[in-house]
Amino acid sequence: MSRAVRALRGATTIDDDTAEQIEERIIALLTELFDRNDIHHDDLISIVFTATSDINSVFPAAPARKFGLGDVPLLCAQELDIVGGTPLCLRVLIHLNTERGRDELHHIYLEGAQGLRDDLPE
Template sequence: MSRAVRALRGATTVDVDTAEQIEERMVALLTELFDRNDIDHDDLISIVLTATPDISSAFPAAAARTFGLGDVPLLCAQELDIEGATPLCLRVLIHLTTERGRNEMHHIYLEGAEGLRDDLPG
């Protein structure tokens, strides 16, 4: 089977805006994404990490580096401040090469983000 470039989505929330909880929840999200999708570090291309405007105590990329992703291109950005959006939310978009088809990717949503994309396979 040939390899393709795919994107993998995930999100989680924090209860409080602290560097410790951002690291804890981001590592838990990345762990679940990597485990459920059998991601090999060498398959990674880049990762975009976002936080809602109510998170300001730490960069999500700093948490990703503690997971061992220091050599992967990481980019942090702030989500749009949309009324009614999930608060205290961290999102991730992983670009990777894989033999899996698009419908075989397991997107992961944890904590208060569980209902964000129930249309995607989990």
Template sequence: MTAAVRALRGATTVDADTAEQVRARTVALLQAMLDRNGVHHDDIISVLFTATDDIHSVFPATAARDVGFGDIPLICARELDIVDATERCIRVLMHLTTERARDELRHVYLEGAAGLRDDLPE
């Protein structure tokens, strides 16, 4: 199979809106996304982060830059404020090149976000 552009999803939550926890949970999520899918740094095209309205301490992209994503286009946006949505949630949409088929990608949902997509295989 030839390489194609694909999108990989992930999400996590923080227990408290602190810069340390946002950084740590964002790094853990990104690392799990890369490890679980065999993604290498040069495979990543760009990363979009969203955060719920109750996260103000730091941009999740800052954590990504701290662990070597500084040469990758990164952007943060505000998640929709939906009634009863998962609180203190950081979501990631990573665009990458891969030879994997779309149904072979393993999206990653950690912490309080684990139940957001219970339809996905481990």
């Protein structure tokens, strides 16, 4: 199969808005996404992080730099403040080159974000 540009989603939540917990949860999320999808650094195009409005202690991209992604274009944005939305939630959208088909990608939802996309395959 030829390589194609694909997008991979993931999310996690934090219990407390601290830089330490955000770093721990972002690194755990990225580790799971990379491991489950066999992502290599050179496959990456860009990564977009969002955080709900109740998170303001650190940019979610900061832990990604510690994870070794300092040379990958990273962007942070604030998630829409929707009534009934998942609080203290961090989301990620990874753009990558891969030989995997869209149906072969494993989107990862951890902690309190596990129910966000229960329509996606494991």
